[in-house]
Amino acid sequence: MKIAIMGFGTVGSGVEEILYKKRKSLLKNNFDIEIDRILIKDKSKKRSPLNKNLIFTDNFKEILNSEVDTVIDVTSSLEETYERILSLMKAGKNIISANKAVVSKYFEELNELARANNVYFSYEASVAAAIPIIHPMMEEVFFNDINKICGILNGTSNYILSMMEKEGLSYDVVLKKAQDLGYAEADPTADVGGFDAMRKIRILSSLLYNAKIKEEDILTFGISTIQKSDLDYAKKMGYSIRLLAKSKLDGGKIDISVIPTFLKDNFFAKTFKGSNAIKVWGENFSSYELKGPGAGKLETADAIIRDLLRILSAREIKTFYDGTNSYDLENNCLGKYYLRTSKISSKLEDLIDQDEILAGDHHIITKKTSLDKLEAAILDLNEVFIAKIEEEI
Structure with a gap:
């Protein structure tokens, strides 16, 4: 599976760290995950990924037009990230987001778009970091x-x-x-x-x-x-x-x-x-x-990786929320x-x-x-x- 990451701050670097350090274990269990590229704002800023061959870009269209299956969102912006997620879902890409501001404000729209485009929308990391709460509740x-x-x-x-x-x-x-x-x-x-x-x-x-x-x-x-x-x-x-x-x-x-x-x-x-x-x-x-x-670099990244493995193994729950109940x-x-x-x-x-x-x-x-x-x-x-x-x- 080829993935892309939007953002490479604390949590984004945590995702890269886990995938790099646990690559052998993941491969042994048939999880072949490759980070195709990482979207950042400032390419001149010095970064220290464990994988020195990682490709960084400040051009969102490179991710949108790429062959990646899933995009991990660890940004902090609201409207810009929302618009990008819309474009990615319409392009048939699964979304994993830790951005609770985007997930909360646009919960209905994002779930509806995921259903319409038959993609996964996963957001375990948006609530309580490493604590597994979203997926147990979904079940x-x-x-x-x-x-x-x-x-x-x-x-x-x-x-x-x-x-x-x-x-x-x-x-x-x-x-x-x-x-x-x-x-x-x-x-x-x-x-x-x-x-x-x-x-x-x-x-x-x-x-x-x-x-x-x-x-x-x-x-x-x-x-x-x-x-x-x-x-x-x-x-x-x-x-x-x-x-x-x-x-x-x-x-x-x-x-x-x-x-x-x-x-x-x-x-x-x-x-x-x-x-x-x-x-x-x-x-x-x-x-x-x-x-x-409820927070932390590897703690939040841990929840993201769980979402990623569920998608890769087709164990993720497809979006069912439609907000039909009126209270x-x-x-x-x-x-x-x-x-x-x-x-x-x-x-x-x-x-x-x-x-x-x-x-x-x-x-x-x-x-x-x-x-x-x-x-x-x-x-x-x-x-x-x-x-x-x-x-x-």
């Missing part, structure tokens, strides 16, 4: 009604929260440490704003419920406003704080959100550093749990919430159950309310940190 939905999924889906946020909790450091100090270690990008907005986790829960939920779920309909709260006092307050109450992405299908309605959460559930509370953790509930089992590295989205998320704010609006006043003033800030526990109602009550407030309080996951 389950044929015979099992999955009705709920909950997870820590962003390693950067989890690293920040767990290190703040463990070492008692401020958000800014831990964020800088995360950036130095490569956990966080120079611009960490997608991670700490909750948008990365939102895209992943959108991909999983769309697949599980075979429904169309728009990114903008998912209530998303991040951790960028968290302070050490929030973790101290949670600890005093016996909780940890983790960023949870959740969706539930019940009564013909999908309840879906991303929000920091006060929790005691050990499965999530004891998920540290860059790890991801996912819990799934279905008709044929009460729940099962998956935990592991209302209801972000009620009923429960109690924690807020820290310097001011209180009149709308918020009606929702307060407890209010403790520490260092000039209100640390509030609300009455039982819905998330959308609470969101409306804090719209005019600045620098609010909000978290849901969970008794059980």
Whole structure:
């Protein structure tokens, strides 16, 4: 099988490393994989592939018009990558993508195009890196009604929260440490704003419920406003704080959100550093749990190689998602919430159950309310940190 790779950053070089180091083992098991060429933006940039004979190109048409069977997308762009994937699928080439922004935003279009052109569209690496979640779910939905999924889906946020909790450091100090270690990008907005986790829960939920779920309909709260006092307050109450992405299908309605959460559930509370953790509930089992590295060079490349071998051995599941199920989205998320704010609006006043003033800030526990109602009550407030309080996951 001849393949091409779009992008040769951390993950792209990881794919090349695995294929190079494991070539003998792969050949022994009838997996003859040849990297035909790699698409890059800057040919003048020095690169250090293990295979010194690799061909690099900055001309997308070389890949589009080549004889490669499958193209691996490990880019970070959105619209440009989407347009390229469309062209590649129309040319009859299978796509493996780790680009969760593209997979999430254009989930319906990409699945439809894969069916129309009878090609594979694989995206295991777009959610939770090395943790096998997409393909187990693809298998389950044929015979099992999955009705709920909950997870820590962003390693950067989890690293920040767990290190703040463990070492008692401020958000800014831990964020800088995360950036130095490569956990966080120079611009960490997608991670700490909750948008990365939102895209992943959108991909999983769309697949599980075979429904169309728009990114903008998912209530998303991040951790960028968290302070050490929030973790101290949670600890005093016996909780940890983790960023949870959740969706539930019940009564013909999908309840879906991303929000920091006060929790005691050990499965999530004891998920540290860059790890991801996912819990799934279905008709044929009460729940099962998956935990592991949610990011990383070889970890993400590992998921890509699994997709590649499934395609090569014709074991991959052909695209079946068509979004035919029509469900209302209801972000009620009923429960109690924690807020820290310097001011209180009149709308918020009606929702307060407890209010403790520490260092000039209100640390509030609300009455039982819905998330959308609470969101409306804090719209005019600045620098609010909000978290849901969970008794059980």
